[in-house]
Amino acid sequence: xxxxxxxxxxxxxxxxxxxMSVRGITERSGNVREGYIFVARKGAKDDGLCHLQEAIxxxxxxxxxxxxxxxxxxxxxxITIIAVPDGRKFISYVSSKLAGDPSESLTIIxxxxxxxxxxxxHFIGQLLNMCGKQAAVIGTTGIFSNGRKISMEVPEMTTLxxxxxxxxxxxxxxxGMEYVVMEASSLGLSTSRLDHCIIDIGVFLNIGVDHYxxxxxxxxxxxAKKKLASIAKELVVNADDEQCMALVHNSKRPTIYFxxxxxxxxxxxxxxxxxxxxxxxxxxxxxxxxxxxxxxGFDRMELLxxxxxLQLPEGRLQRIEESxxxxxxxxxxxxxxxxxxxxxxxxxxxxxxxxxFGCGGDRDHGxxxxxxEVAAAFSTQVIITSDNPRNEDPLRIIYEILMGIDDMxxxxxxxxxxxxxxxxxxxxxxxxDVVLIAGKGHEKTQQVGQMFFPFSDSRIAKEALQNKxxxxx
Ligand SMILES: CC(=O)N[C@H]1[C@@H](OP(=O)(O)OP(=O)(O)OC[C@H]2O[C@@H](n3ccc(=O)[nH]c3=O)[C@H](O)[C@@H]2O)O[C@H](CO)[C@@H](O)[C@@H]1O[C@H](C)C(=O)N[C@@H](C)C(=O)N[C@H](CCC(=O)O)C(=O)O
Ligand SMILES: Nc1ncnc2c1ncn2[C@@H]1O[C@H](COP(=O)(O)OP(=O)(O)OP(=O)(O)O)[C@@H](O)[C@H]1O
Ligand SMILES: N[C@H](CCC[C@H](N)C(=O)O)C(=O)O
Numbered sequence: 105x106x107x108x109x110x111x112x113x114x115x116x117x118x119x120x121x122x123x124m125s126v127r128g129i130t131e132r133s134g135n136v137r138e139g140y141i142f143v144a145r146k147g148a149k150d151d152g153l154c155h156l157q158e159a160i161x162x163x164x165x166x167x168x169x170x171x172x173x174x175x176x177x178x179x180x181x182x183i184t185i186i187a188v189p190d191g192r193k194f195i196s197y198v199s200s201k202l203a204g205d206p207s208e209s210l211t212i213i214x215x216x217x218x219x220x221x222x223x224x225x226h227f228i229g230q231l232l233n234m235c236g237k238q239a240a241v242i243g244t245t246g247i248f249s250n251g252r253k254i255s256m257e258v259p260e261m262t263t264l265x266x267x268x269x270x271x272x273x274x275x276x277x278x279x280g281m282e283y284v285v286m287e288a289s290s291l292g293l294s295t296s297r298l299d300h301c302i303i304d305i306g307v308f309l310n311i312g313v314d315h316y317x318x319x320x321x322x323x324x325x326x327x328a329k330k331k332l333a334s335i336a337k338e339l340v341v342n343a344d345d346e347q348c349m350a351l352v353h354n355s356k357r358p359t360i361y362f363x364x365x366x367x368x369x370x371x372x373x374x375x376x377x378x379x380x381x382x383x384x385x386x387x388x389x390x391x392x393x394x395x396x397x398x399x400x401g402f403d404r405m406e407l408l409x410x411x412x413x414l415q416l417p418e419g420r421l422q423r424i425e426e427s428x429x430x431x432x433x434x435x436x437x438x439x440x441x442x443x444x445x446x447x448x449x450x451x452x453x454x455x456x457x458x459x460x461f462g463c464g465g466d467r468d469h470g471x472x473x474x475x476x477e478v479a480a481a482f483s484t485q486v487i488i489t490s491d492n493p494r495n496e497d498p499l500r501i502i503y504e505i506l507m508g509i510d511d512m513x514x515x516x517x518x519x520x521x522x523x524x525x526x527x528x529x530x531x532x533x534x535x536x537d538v539v540l541i542a543g544k545g546h547e548k549t550q551q552v553g554q555m556f557f558p559f560s561d562s563r564i565a566k567e568a569l570q571n572k573x574x575x576x577x
Contacts, residue, residue: 214332235410266298419545488506
């Protein structure tokens, strides 16, 4: 596509030629190829302008800036400089255009909420497949085509940046997909990753505590989520969640509601309370999925019966059982998630309930003491450990978790090494006990500083259970 055609409908100031052909757009200097536009955005940690040389040497034909600034290197005459008001919105617009606006030809469902996005997107994908439809699912656990995981070179993010999303949607279209179900994270929405993606249905699950600090405030977090209500053509909303209801309050979009007992006029409990999915919150997730498909015209009663076959995604209440001890791996990394999971496990557990968890570094501090409080309230023993410390001191994170726990609480253990913490929980568990290992679910690495070390909660738990079995025998 010619640069002139890309720029004709977008506010910009151009210095240089607009007659050349554009082959791609990126804000990552390392991803620039021959014929690309490089958007030199300033971020929280870095500045694209510091990487111009790499972009130019890799074949950039145009440099985009979105702020008043001076460029400190000599730009070759054949490279066009474009000034736009907002680099992120520009990337979204151009990425969609270069891919041929694939979202126009797909039915796209975007799911937002503090907890349950991955689960609900997978449930929707599975139900669509059961109804004979071709569906792709995109989110935290990767990209799936009709339930099969596809390996692709895209960043491991919940909501893909537009420069990766639109080429992927184009691929989905070529592969014969009719539906694409994706997660809409608050950060994805606020950073314009979905701005030029045509979304048919926006699903609102719940609002809890997470990411407030990354957004600056709870209000900004809510505003980010609210953006989906203006982008999507139709909405599906959890009527039991007051904050979700407030978010869509002034929306003019056609909206269908679901609640614990009802999907519009159908009694939800009839089909769902017999489902094999563990956890009350997962039955809510199934309801969200059923409601979404019913808004697309599928038969609700048939959908409710199909719920029997739904499978949780990897690392969501994943059960491992050995020698009388049951271990659950779960991705609960917010207070609400931990509360939901622990209250479900409390009901099924006849013996002790041992919880191993930590909190991620460089993420919301507010949720840490709240998660400590919940873990202590529901467990017979809590082992507080590290999650992904990232650039924070693991002991400092643990200290903040402990701030939510009464000094007098018995059975609180601190073990900063996550592998040792899991092993200890498994070895100490008695016949009939349940061990919950929360926070990292499907993750295959642990991030310490800038390093990613191989790490899998389920692998470590399985090994510990095997070792325990040998010791017992
Ligand atoms: C909040 C957010 O959108 N952050 C993303 C954003 O960071 P930033 O704006 O601070 O950018 P920066 O790192 O300062 O870099 C500035 C610019 O220099 C460029 N650069 C930088 C280095 C280089 O060598 N070359 C180069 O061109 C960068 O590409 C960028 O354009 O742009 C970076 C580069 O494109 C992303 O790596 C980074 O996401 C990182 C991976 C991240 O951790 N994001 C998380 C917080 C996130 O988005 N999570 C949500 C899920 C949250 C939820 O559960 O709800 C998600 O959707 O994944
Ligand atoms: N509807 C729900 N309400 C509360 N908690 C939930 C709900 N669904 C799932 N959870 C909890 O949240 C955890 C994460 O679930 P899931 O991965 O589906 O959410 P998510 O919104 O995609 O998370 P993230 O985007 O932060 O990765 C689950 O392991 C479970 O503990
Ligand atoms: N999407 C969430 C996942 C958190 C998972 C937890 N293991 C952590 O690292 O905090 C985030 O990026 O905040």
